[in-house]
Amino acid sequence: MIRAATEHDLPEIHAMIRELAAYEKAAEQARATQDQLRAALFGEHPAASVLVAEDDATGDLVGFALWFPRFSTWTGTRGMHLEDLYVRPHTRGAGHGKALLAALAAICRKHGFERFEWVVLDWNQPAIAFYKSLGAELLEEWTVCRLTGAALEQLAAQAPPLAETGR
Template identity: 45%
Template structure:
């Protein structure tokens, strides 16, 4: 990776670009049908409500990738951590050290902010990413299974009768 790149925090004017990255990532993960975000939704949640942060990597002024993350909290540690929701690097920039540079940047933010953890999830079939994360010293959390409520199941829980 050469010195003609830079990492920067995204601004509201990047909402269209962030959505482009999200759509490209969804296509890679065979999940394009799940993308319902719009630039307006992203502006509201990222830049008005400030519920997550985005870092963009540029090479010679061209966008090469993005990372979207937010703070979570560890009750056991008693302090915040960083959760990496998405990391995406465009195909033409892969294999050039940008993934490692992104992870170092995010780890640096976690350390700078006094966070106790830096966590993320990876699809089970994504062997290339798993191998990459393991090469960084990351370890899988084999004792934990992720769960999700969304859409109708989320609404149904809200409507359930309480005891």
């Protein structure tokens, strides 16, 4: 079963985020706390939304998909960015990942989103094969850029003052 996450699901979502980070060989980078997730997902102005996959037999959470809207200046429309898709290893192959992606595709269609995008690590061949089997196009000519830490701070220090707009 696929459903929208609730605050009650936060401990399991948090645990799965840490499991995903460990799988991606980046456990030390998964620093988000349950309180941060609560504010980001269920606060006054949510930054993202989460669907969860429940095992039909046990009711246990076995996967999640965290997403947020994006905007394309080229199409003039909103789209969806999938930040995380994770299915616990012992339940992989049972259709939970496909069901989560299908539910997200249905949300895209419902809201008129023209693009549904995400990134995948180039070494994650099982995920790449899975995405390709669903018809996903891998945009190999695009490279993800990221500023963090000292580089982010150094660039921010060079910013001119922003004019007030009255908004």
